[in-house]
Amino acid sequence: MIDGTQVIDYHGHVGRWDPLGMKDDPKLMLHAMDSAGIDISCVFGIFHPDGTTSNDQAAHFIAQHPNRFIGFAYVSPMMPERMIPELTRAIDELKFPAIKLYPPYTLWPFNQPQWHPIYEFANDRGLAVLFHTDGGELSRPRYLSEIAPQYPNAKFVAGHAGNVIEPRTEAIAAAQAHPNVYLETCSTYRTPGVIEQLVNEAGADRVLFGSDTPLMDPRPQIGKIITADISDEAKRLILGGNARRLLGV
């Protein structure tokens, strides 16, 4: 909680990636969250294309601290026959309130037909879908401008808001054009003025704080929001207000 605002970190992981120093040690993650006023972190596994292994891993992790973590459902078109059954299980049985997709671990740009059953599922249920986005051809934010109007009942979140300048411009354009597109803030680049740009050009009600914890410590990532030259009201929306609306928590 920061100045009366419940803080939700919209982008986090479960699992270990030892060469990069990533470890989902709940003690470390909770210490970092408590140190920075973060109440809840949204986490997901992305290392298993079957979806089930990742989602069970996330569910097990969350069960240790159910008031502090929320799970997102992960599936991959690399195993297309499993996508909808696994999404149904993760949403209905594991009670995950949103979906995470990671195009770089697939063969197809996320505007291609292989992905659309997931969007139809999200649209039918009014769910939010978080994408990894960047400048790679599999993950360009400009694809959001194609899929968002086709599935108006779903919400689409550009993870990393495109990460660098050119894809970030695409992400902002998608948010400007489509009311169901949102921008999430975590990035190792931490370029000056980016948070201000997202707020000024897309609107504070379309920006979500995320950290990529535990790949990155959430403290410098929330520091980007706190130290940005934006209003306190904008900070409150980014830090929690918008996420509560998307997730229904």
Next chain:
Amino acid sequence: MTSLNFKSRVSLNFKSRVPVFDANVRVGDLLDEPAPYRDREGLLSEMDRHGVQRALIYHAHGENVSPIIGNEYLEAWLSDDGRTHPQWLVIPTSDSLAQVQSLHAEGRVNCVRLFDTGQRDLPFRPWAYDTLLSWLSEERIPVWVLLPEADADALVTTLQAYPSLVTVLVGAHYVHALWLRPMLAALPNAHLELSRYEPIGEIESLRDEFGAERLVYGSWYSRLAMGPMLFYLHHTNLTDAELASVCAGNLERILGGGTQ
């Protein structure tokens, strides 16, 4: 000295509560990246916004074009008000060394920053750097060394050949997570600049393993935003004394207590 009471200190607005001397600030434009401020007043304004009193600055032109011309451009960003302190760039050429030696003769060199010769495939080996590193070592001038494009083996083995040379390793990223512990262990005179180093809990872990005296706050503004790492440091379990050392004291010590 007590640890911070985290929850009670987090606020929507932040400014450093300890004196800050930023060890890594870039001024001026890169070829393809204009700076977000045009002059010294713009830089000072950003420093004031975050509670940063002093900054060690180098010029962007020296980073990817000419260290010699970049150092000349740097003069316009200096003042006798004590807020901006020069970090001269140097490349292993006789012209560049002569420029820095001339500045040193005027008493104006308290540290240097190595040009990233990895951009031009010059290995960081003694056969290429001995003249420069020997002089820096003899004159006890600390040197900032970039990690992003470095060859880890060349960096460690070369610096080990100059055991009295004090170094600051700049720009470590999570992709360097496997390097840092053996590197800091192998180079007892090396310090870690923190601008990009974000693996979870690592600042506290490195403090526990190597001591806060090995860590140096730098923002790498204007490549990166100035505030986030400073906010991070203020929301760790570093003691107040450790926080003060990381934010300013260690850099003051490295520079020998004076900067110009």
